Amino acid sequence: MGLKRIWQGVVRGAEKAAQRIPAVQRRLEAEYAQVEAMVRSKMRPKLETLPDLNQLPEQGVPHEQILEWLQQLRQQETPLWEQGRVSGTVYHGGAEHSAFLSQVYALHSQSNPLHADLFPSTIKFEAEIVRMTANLLHAPATDDPEQQVVGTTTSGGTESILLAMKTYRDWAHAEKGVTEPEVIAPETAHPAFDKAAHLFCIKLIRTPVGDDFKANLEAIHRAITRNTIALVGSAPGYPHGVIDPIPQIAQMAKQYGIGMHVDGCLGGFLLPFIEALGYPVPPFDFRVEGVTSISVDPHKYGYTPKGLSVVLYRGRRLRRYQYFTATDWQGGLYASPTLPGSRPGALSVAGWAAMVSIGRQGYLECARQIMETAKQIRKGIEQMPELKLMGEPLFLIAFTSAQEKLNIYQVFDQMARRGWRLTALQRPPGLHFAVTIRHTQPGVAEAFLRDLRDAVDYVKAHPDEKGDMAPIYGMANSLPFRGVVDEVLKRYLDALYD
Known part of the structure; x- marks a missing residue:
């Protein structure tokens, strides 16, 4: 056991002991109460005519009344982001663009990609979103199925990262016999990797970054073991907007025959165009040998509606480890490419429309x-x-x-x-x-x-x-x-x- 883990154990023990002291308990409860009071005062809509509902109304509320409530709430919430006073969050928000996407969404509000036979257009649009995104990230033009870049749409960056980590876990178990999988990620990598580790029984090893907030290559190399299934880099990292040294990390992954995932959720739809404008952008995409998967969010700088991300893989066989199938269910044969079963197809259609219209x-x-x-x-x-x-x-x-x-x-x-x-x-x-x-x-x-x-x-x-x-x-x-x-x-x- 390393000194860091010993120290963490000591700190946890001291924390539990301290929390049993009555004076400490009272002080903590007072602090917790302040947080709860702040949330209730600042994060609740302020509209006197809108009731707080704990059960269904006996009679349905007229559409006109509901729309009036929603319009009033929108007037309260819109000015901050509309006037450009919020970091990130709303990445486009132009009135004409938003109205167009709402119109597209309304046309396909009932579509569900789970039922591909009923909504084949939704499947077409999702596949084209994946292909356009792969092309943007320099997927190689090849007939080799193990070099082709393929993927799926997902509900957001977190799901894309969850699926990539689940894919590497299942791949390493099936093809390398790894039963205690480990993933190595810089301490700046998104908490979605912690969530994936928690959900899929993966040991996540966080490595330090340098004074420039880029991943420390020596620390990554020292952390690799026979159980390592994938390395992670960000392009860029959410905290500081810094791009990790992707080529060097990918070279390590290739050397050890393991996966290399690039989290491009924030920058994947902006960096290619920044580079095309002549700004210096370090290599981060499928041009880098050894990069085996990338997550990217069209719902950020791709200006699509919220709820659309893409996870891409180098190789068709690798993508198959993402899928879930059930062959013996009494309800019939079941297959799902991502975590949900039913999905809002209108989001994908509107996402496709956003990309094509821009x-x-x-x-x-x-x-x-x-x-x-x-x-x-x-x-x-x-x-x-x-x-x-x-x-x-x-x-x-x-x-x-x-x-x-x-x-x-x-x-x-x-x-x-x-x-x-x-x-x-x-x-x-x-x-x-x-x-x-x-x-x-x-x-x-x-x-x-x-x-x-x-x-x-x-x-x-x-x-x-x-x-x-x-x-x-x-x-x-x-x-x-x-x-x-x-x-x-x-x-x-x-x-x-x-």
Whole structure:
């Protein structure tokens, strides 16, 4: 057992002992109550005419009333993202584009790809989404079935990652006899890999990153064992927008005869166009020998409706390990390519329509606008001596405090008070802002930098003032007791549904 695992065991033991002390229990409950109160006050719709329902209404509510409620709620929720004041989240949101996708969705609202015989057009559109995405990521033109890039659509990046990890687990068991599978991923890789490990009984080994937030190659190499089934790299990583050294990781995977998964969920639909515009983009896709799978989300920078991702594999045989079949069920023969059975075919149809309507030139223009705006924001942050960039950002800009006394989480709270929604990072503390089409609107970048300057000045003048999130993230970043942080997150989720 390594020193790190011994230390983790000591910390867990100390945490359990501390939580049995009455004074500690009371203090923790008070902190938990604050989180629950914050959720109830800030994350519930404020519409007096909309009742809270605990059971079905005896008589159906007229359509006109329901639509009126929804329109009023939309008016409350739309301004922040529509005005470009939110990191990521809504990646296009243009009125004409959204109206077009809603029209397409309505035409296919009843379609279900599980019943391919009834809805063959949905199957056609899903297959074309996969092929267009594979082409975008430089799938080789070949007749060799083990070099062809194939895949499926999924409900989102998390499902794509879950399926890729399940695929490698089943492949390694069937073809290599691995019964205790291990996957190696940098500590910056998405929590979906932790979820996959939890669900599919895989041991996930997290390796450190360097000061540039890129995966540490030596650490990855040291972690490889006979049970390793796949290596992971991000293009880019969600926390800092940094692209891992994919060619070097892929070379290790090829050397050891194991899988190499690239998480391109965030950047997979933007990086190819950034590269085409002449920006330096490190190799990350199927041009890299040794890359055996990629996850990519059209519902981000592909500007499709939410709920559409793609997982791609190099080789038809590898994809088969993703499938599930049941041959002896009394209800008949059953086969499913992904985790769900029934799926909303309208999402795939609308996704196809989005991709086809925008086209390559449309995506290039969106990428050009995004990169120009990101460059403006990045330069503005570099000119603030109190802040410093984290890594080498392209379109997702991560930054932190350059001065010990400046609490970056208080800056986060002050930006929220000025109407901005950034993403808070931890270990080390930081913030990030993912630039989208919404931020390319005139004046948005200037307003962001102006408010960021004001927020920093305010925190410097009021260093002891606490906001809503600064205490929570400050605790999460400093506590060695992760069980306490885990409980805070679960109380947060409880409060959302209570």
